[in-house]
Amino acid sequence: MLEQKKGDNGEAIAKSMLKMAELKVPVIAIVIGEGSSGGALAISLGNKIFMLENAVYSILSPEGYASILWKDASKAKEAAEKMKITAKDLYDLKIIDKIIKEPEGDFDKLANNIKKEIINSIKELKKLSPKEIVEQRYNKYRQMGEYKKLDFKEKK
Amino acid sequence: MIVDKIKKRGPSPRKQVNNVDIQVGKWVSCTNCKEILYKEDLKNNSNICPNCGAYFRMHINRRIESIIDEGTYKRFNLNIDNINPLKLEDYPQKIDKLRQKTSLEEAVACGTGKIEGENVVICVMDSGFLMGSMGTVVGEKITYAVEKAIKLKYPLIIFTVSGGARMQEGIMSLMQMAKTTEAISRLNKAGLLYISVLTDPTYGGVTASFASLADIILAEPKAMIGFAGKRVIEQTIGESLPEGFQTAEFLLEHGFIDKIVERKELKHTLYKLIKLNK
Ligand SMILES: [Zn+2]
Numbered sequence: 001m002l003e004q005k006k007g008d009n010g011e012a013i014a015k016s017m018l019k020m021a022e023l024k025v026p027v028i029a030i031v032i033g034e035g036s037s038g039g040a041l042a043i044s045l046g047n048k049i050f051m052l053e054n055a056v057y058s059i060l061s062p063e064g065y066a067s068i069l070w071k072d073a074s075k076a077k078e079a080a081e082k083m084k085i086t087a088k089d090l091y092d093l094k095i096i097d098k099i100i101k102e103p104e105g106d107f108d109k110l111a112n113n114i115k116k117e118i119i120n121s122i123k124e125l126k127k128l129s130p131k132e133i134v135e136q137r138y139n140k141y142r143q144m145g146e147y148k149k150l151d152f153k154e155k156k
Numbered sequence: 157m158i159v160d161k162i163k164k165r166g167p168s169p170r171k172q173v174n175n176v177d178i179q180v181g182k183w184v185s186c187t188n189c190k191e192i193l194y195k196e197d198l199k200n201n202s203n204i205c206p207n208c209g210a211y212f213r214m215h216i217n218r219r220i221e222s223i224i225d226e227g228t229y230k231r232f233n234l235n236i237d238n239i240n241p242l243k244l245e246d247y248p249q250k251i252d253k254l255r256q257k258t259s260l261e262e263a264v265a266c267g268t269g270k271i272e273g274e275n276v277v278i279c280v281m282d283s284g285f286l287m288g289s290m291g292t293v294v295g296e297k298i299t300y301a302v303e304k305a306i307k308l309k310y311p312l313i314i315f316t317v318s319g320g321a322r323m324q325e326g327i328m329s330l331m332q333m334a335k336t337t338e339a340i341s342r343l344n345k346a347g348l349l350y351i352s353v354l355t356d357p358t359y360g361g362v363t364a365s366f367a368s369l370a371d372i373i374l375a376e377p378k379a380m381i382g383f384a385g386k387r388v389i390e391q392t393i394g395e396s397l398p399e400g401f402q403t404a405e406f407l408l409e410h411g412f413i414d415k416i417v418e419r420k421e422l423k424h425t426l427y428k429l430i431k432l433n434k
Binding site: 008009010011013014015017018021022037038041042045057058059060065068069082083084085089090093095137138141142144145146147148149150151152154 | 231235236237238239241242244255259260261265292293295296299321323324326327328329330331332333334335337338339340341342344359360361363364365366367368369382383384389402412
């Protein structure tokens with residue numbers, strides 16, 4: 001927090017992401033609870049991104065989102081539904097690679113599920129050279145965003 | 157990410173003016189000194205109030221005119237639009253209206269041009285387009301421009317002004333921070349020069365990605381630069397923040413930016429830095 005008093009954490013987030021982008025070893029990020037905003041992103045630039053079945057990952061808390069977009073923090077529930085923050089949403093948006101099942105009330109089983117995915121990913125990513133690992137991560141983020149053709153002429 | 161916080165900041169004695177570079181009408185009043193100004197005079201004075209010296213925000217086209225040698229700017233023809241990933245009802249219409257009003261495609265324009273004869277790839281953001289927020293299109297355009305710079309082996313110059321990641325495109329906007337950062341990491345590997353010029357205001361996901369990752373970070377005088385708004389931080393940590401917090405001058409003093417450059421000196425400063433790094 002002291003550092004925030006000088007420059008706040010924007011630079012720290014940017015530098016953390018940059019460092020992760022440069023890593024020549026496999027990075028596996030798993031969202032296990034509530035991931036939100038630049039802080040979560042700063043430590044999750046991965047070759048693989050997983051989410052637990054009931055975890056959420058968002059640009060901002062639904063409260064914050066509702067207050068910015070609709071000037072009304074009490075619309076948080078509506079915001080949460082609109083924002084696409086669930087594991088299924090992020091899987092459909094092709095941001096995460098896999099949803100890890102959370103067997104109800106069975107933490108050992110969950111831990112095992114996570115372990116299995118980590119081991120599988122390492123096995124898969126180990127086949128890549130350091131250069132390929134960096135490239136795979138690049139391509140993963142490179143394709144985030146879907147577009148349609150724009151019909152508009154900029155005036156001078 | 158703190159678009160509304162910026163809007164709520166309200167009038168203050170600082171010399172940066174929240175006036176958008178409006179296209180219509182012949183007259184505009186300076187929010188700093190209240191003087192009524194003839195727009196043509198303002199335009200001829202680099203969008204600086206001739207009366208009090210306050211900086212007005214700049215339209216992309218005007219910024220390009222002021223930095224790039226006449227007739228050398230060539231925009232990248234990407235022609236892409238977002239697909240409204242969150243399916244918000246009013247978002248596409250909002251964008252359409254903004255396009256008509258600003259005569260811009262999106263909140264950033266990118267292309268190649270020359271600065272006193274030196275080739276560059278240049279990106280310029282515009283606060284008049286949803287507060288310069290970064291959605292999927294801005295992220296793609298910046299990334300494309302970085303890749304072009306690598307291909308052409310040109311220095312990269314980015315002028316930032318932004319409220320942060322674009323809320324209307326949700327998590328897809330957040331991911332553009334990672335995407336642009338990945339691109340910058342490639343640029344670094346290619347050993348090319350990247351200079352960012354932070355203008356008032358630069359916040360949120362733009363500060364927390366490509367804006368802070370330049371080899372040389374310049375800023376216009378009195379520009380407000382940060383991640384979260386000052387008030388939000390104060391509420392979170394329960395302490396008040398020092399005077400001048402998040403001003404370019406404060407950030408220079410603490411080593412977060414390299415130099416503050418007057419608007420009229422920017423072009424020649426960029427030229428000198430490019431020459432020096434050749
Ligand atoms: Zn004035």
